[in-house]
Amino acid sequence: MNHRTLAALALASLVALSGACSSAADTEAPDLWVATEVTVPPTAQERIDAAKDPRPRPPRASQPTSADLWRSTLDAQWFDLGVEGQAEICDSWRTLGNAEAHTLLLVPDTISAYEVGEKLEGELCLDYPG
Known part of the structure; x- marks a missing residue:
């Protein structure tokens, strides 16, 4: 499985779990919202495209000696x-x-x-x- 498939599977599982929890909760309980940020590593083509980008990159901060x-x-x-x-x-x-x-x-x-x-x-x- 690649990273995008794993991320999609994790997101789908989270949505299903939150849906099951909200249907099981009684009506007087407050709604709980879960915010997640899924970071997907860039594909090889995205890395190649970024390397070809003509815009100047910000300078790297120098490390102290x-x-x-x-x-x-x-x-x-x-x-x-x-x-x-x-x-x-x-x-x-x-x-x-x-x-x-x-x-x-x-x-x-x-x-x-x-x-x-x-x-x-x-x-x-x-x-x-x-």
């Missing part, structure tokens, strides 16, 4: 470290450098140790003088 995700969640991760964890990372960064901070913060490889150092120096470690 691991670097973008890290940048957007860094502040939350930094807050979750607590004061002691933040101080430890700032001390390690000052004594051992950007690479150590990069490792301690579990930064993706797509973000440079330099960028991590810039973020620590410019924003995050200002409250922790060293």
Whole structure:
């Protein structure tokens, strides 16, 4: 059976079931309506026709990279470290450098140790003088 036949069979079964239920119900009971949406996958010909359609398609939204995700969640991760964890990372960064901070913060490889150092120096470690 193909998808269209299954969808038609399901719809017919639903109509028959709702008809049987409404005839079995007494006259004082409120009518119940069931709304269903049947999605039928396109046929091969419909997919071919859609591919040949000359109208421009809407652009796909770009997926964020691991670097973008890290940048957007860094502040939350930094807050979750607590004061002691933040101080430890700032001390390690000052004594051992950007690479150590990069490792301690579990930064993706797509973000440079330099960028991590810039973020620590410019924003995050200002409250922790060293």
